[in-house]
Amino acid sequence: MNAVEHAYATLRKGILDGTYPPGAQLAEVELAGHLSVSRTPVREAIRRLHSEGLIEVFPNRGAYVRTWTRAQLDELFSVRALLEGHAAALAAQHATDAQRTVMAVLCDDMDEAAAEPTDIQRVAGLNDRFHALVHESSANSLLPGMIRGLIQVPVVLRTFLGYSPERLRISLQQHREILSAIRAHDVPWAESAMRTHILSARHELDASS
Amino acid sequence: MNAVEHAYATLRKGILDGTYPPGAQLAEVELAGHLSVSRTPVREAIRRLHSEGLIEVFPNRGAYVRTWTRAQLDELFSVRALLEGHAAALAAQHATDAQRTVMAVLCDDMDEAAAEPTDIQRVAGLNDRFHALVHESSANSLLPGMIRGLIQVPVVLRTFLGYSPERLRISLQQHREILSAIRAHDVPWAESAMRTHILSARHELDASS
DNA sequence: GGAGCCTAAGTTGCATACAATCGCGAGACC
DNA sequence: GGTCTCGCGATTGTATGCAACTTAGGCTCC
Numbered sequence: 032m033n034a035v036e037h038a039y040a041t042l043r044k045g046i047l048d049g050t051y052p053p054g055a056q057l058a059e060v061e062l063a064g065h066l067s068v069s070r071t072p073v074r075e076a077i078r079r080l081h082s083e084g085l086i087e088v089f090p091n092r093g094a095y096v097r098t099w100t101r102a103q104l105d106e107l108f109s110v111r112a113l114l115e116g117h118a119a120a121l122a123a124q125h126a127t128d129a130q131r132t133v134m135a136v137l138c139d140d141m142d143e144a145a146a147e148p149t150d151i152q153r154v155a156g157l158n159d160r161f162h163a164l165v166h167e168s169s170a171n172s173l174l175p176g177m178i179r180g181l182i183q184v185p186v187v188l189r190t191f192l193g194y195s196p197e198r199l200r201i202s203l204q205q206h207r208e209i210l211s212a213i214r215a216h217d218v219p220w221a222e223s224a225m226r227t228h229i230l231s232a233r234h235e236l237d238a239s240s
Numbered sequence: 241m242n243a244v245e246h247a248y249a250t251l252r253k254g255i256l257d258g259t260y261p262p263g264a265q266l267a268e269v270e271l272a273g274h275l276s277v278s279r280t281p282v283r284e285a286i287r288r289l290h291s292e293g294l295i296e297v298f299p300n301r302g303a304y305v306r307t308w309t310r311a312q313l314d315e316l317f318s319v320r321a322l323l324e325g326h327a328a329a330l331a332a333q334h335a336t337d338a339q340r341t342v343m344a345v346l347c348d349d350m351d352e353a354a355a356e357p358t359d360i361q362r363v364a365g366l367n368d369r370f371h372a373l374v375h376e377s378s379a380n381s382l383l384p385g386m387i388r389g390l391i392q393v394p395v396v397l398r399t400f401l402g403y404s405p406e407r408l409r410i411s412l413q414q415h416r417e418i419l420s421a422i423r424a425h426d427v428p429w430a431e432s433a434m435r436t437h438i439l440s441a442r443h444e445l446d447a448s449s
Numbered sequence: 450g451g452a453g454c455c456t457a458a459g460t461t462g463c464a465t466a467c468a469a470t471c472g473c474g475a476g477a478c479c
Numbered sequence: 480g481g482t483c484t485c486g487c488g489a490t491t492g493t494a495t496g497c498a499a500c501t502t503a504g505g506c507t508c509c
Contacts, residue, residue, distance in 0.1 A: 033299070034463065059491070069464045071280075074491090075287060082291035090242075091470050091491055106380045113326055117319070171315045177386065242469095243493065268461070278494045283461090300461055300500050 034072035035079075041066055042076050046085055046096055047183070053098040057086060083180050099184065101237075108233035111181050112226045114174060115162070119225035121169035123213045130168045134210050137161045141203050145196075154199070155191045161206055165225070168213070190236055198235060205231065243281035244288075250275055251285050255294055255305055256392070262307040266295060292389055308393065310446075317442035320390050321435045323383060324371070328434035330378035332422045339377045343419050346370045350412050354405075363408070364400045370415055374434070377422070399445055407444060414440065
C-alpha cells in the first residue's frame with residue numbers, strides 16, 4: 032500500500048475508534064514518526080480527511096479532530112434522511128435482481144449476528160454494507176460519494192453500538208421493510224421507509240444523551 | 241496570499257473559464273512553472289480540486305479535468321433540486337429580516353443588470369450570491385458546503401450564460417417567487433419554488449444540446 | 450509479420466531541508 | 480501590578496532532490 036493510503040486509513044481508523052478523540056491535535060511530525068512515513072503523505076491524508084469533514088484545519092496552527100454539537104448532528108441526520116431516502120427511491124426503480132438478492136442475504140446475516148450479543152461489531156459492518164448497497168443500487172454516480180461523507184462521522188457509526196436488543200430488532204425490521212419496498216418497485220414507499228429508518232435513529236441519538 | 245491558495249484559485253478559475261478544458265491533463269511540473277511555485281502546493285491544490293469533484297486523479301498517472309456526461313449532469317441537477325429545495329424550506333423558517341432584505345436587493349440588482357445584455361456575467365455573479373444567501377439562511381451548517389460542491393461544476397455555471405432574454409426573465413421571476421415564499425414563511429411553497437427553479441434549469445440544459 | 454520484452458523518457462510519489470508563521474513567556478516599561 | 484513588546488520554541492508551509500511507477504518506442508525472437 033502506498034504511504035498516503037496507509038496514513039489516511041490509519042488516521043481515519045484512529046479517529047473513528049477514539050484513538051484520536053474529538054478536539055485532539057494531529058501534529059504532522061508526531062504522526063509521521065508514528066506511521067513511519069514522512070510528513071508529506073501525512074499532510075495529504077490530513078487534507079483529505081479535512082475535505083471529508085472529519086477534521087478541522089487552522090492555517091499555520093494545525094489540524095484537530097472535529098467536534099460535533101448536538102445541533103450539527105441533528106442537521107446531519109436530516110440531510111442524511113433526505114439523501115438516503117432519495118437513494119432508496121431510485122433503488123426501487125433501478126436495483127437489479129442480483130442486488131436485491133444480496134440485500135436479502137445481508138438482512139438474514141444481520142438477524143443471525145444480532146442473536147449473538149457479542150457480534151454487535153459484525154452487525155454494524157453488515158449494516159454499512161446494506162446501506163452502501165442501497166446507495167449503489169440507485170444507479171446514481173453522485174449519491175454514494177455524497178452520503179459516504181455524511182455517515183462516516185464517528186458518532187453516527189457508534190450510534191449502532193449503543194442499541195438495546197429491542198431497539199436493534201426494530202432497526203433490522205426497518206431494513207426488511209426497505210427491502211420489501213425496493214422489491215415491490217414502490218418508489219414512495221421505499222423513500223419513506225428509508226427516511227423513517229434514519230430519522231428513527233436520530234431520535235434514538237437524541238434520547239440517549 | 242499563500243502558495244496553495246494561489247494555485248487553487250488560479251487552477252479553479254482556469255478550469256471554469258475553459259483555459260483547462262475537460263479531459264486536459266494537469267501536469268504538476270508544468271503548472272508549477274506557470275504559477276511560479278513548487279510542485280508541493282500544486283499537488284495540494286490538485287488534491288483539493290479532486291475532493292471537490294472538479295478533476296479526476298489516476299494514481300501515478302496524473303490529474304485530468306473532469307468530464308461530465310449528460311446522465312451525470314441530470315443526476316447532479318436532481319440532487320441539487322433536493323438539497324437546494326431543503327435549504328429553501330429551512331430558509332423559510334429561519335431567515336432573518338436582514339437576510340430577506342438582502343435577497344430583495346439582489347433580485348432588484350439582477351433585474352437591473354439583466355436589462356443590459358452585456359452584463360450577463362454580473363447577473364451570474366448576483367445569481368450565485370442569491371443562492372448562497374438562501375443556503376446561508378437555512379441556518380444549517382452542512383448544507384452550504386454540500387451544495388457548493390455541486391454548483392461549481394463548469395457546465396452548471398455556464399448554463400446561465402446561454403439563456404435567452406426571455407428565459408432569463410423567467411429565471412429572475414422564479415427568484416422573486418422563492419423570495420415571496422421565504423418572506424411568507426411558507427415552508428412547502430419555498431421548497432417547491434426552489435425545486436421548480438432548479439429542475440427548470442435542468443430542462444433548459446437538456447433542450448439546448 | 451506479429452507478439453512480447455526491454456529500455457528510456459517523463460511523470461508522479463515520497464523524503465528531507467529550509468523558510469515563514471504563530472503562540473507563549475520573560476522582561477521592561479508605564 | 481498590569482500591559483506591552485520582543486524573542487524563542489514549536490509547528491506548519493514550501494522547495495527541491497531522489498525513488499518508483501507508467502507508458503511508449505524499438506528491438507528481438509518466434
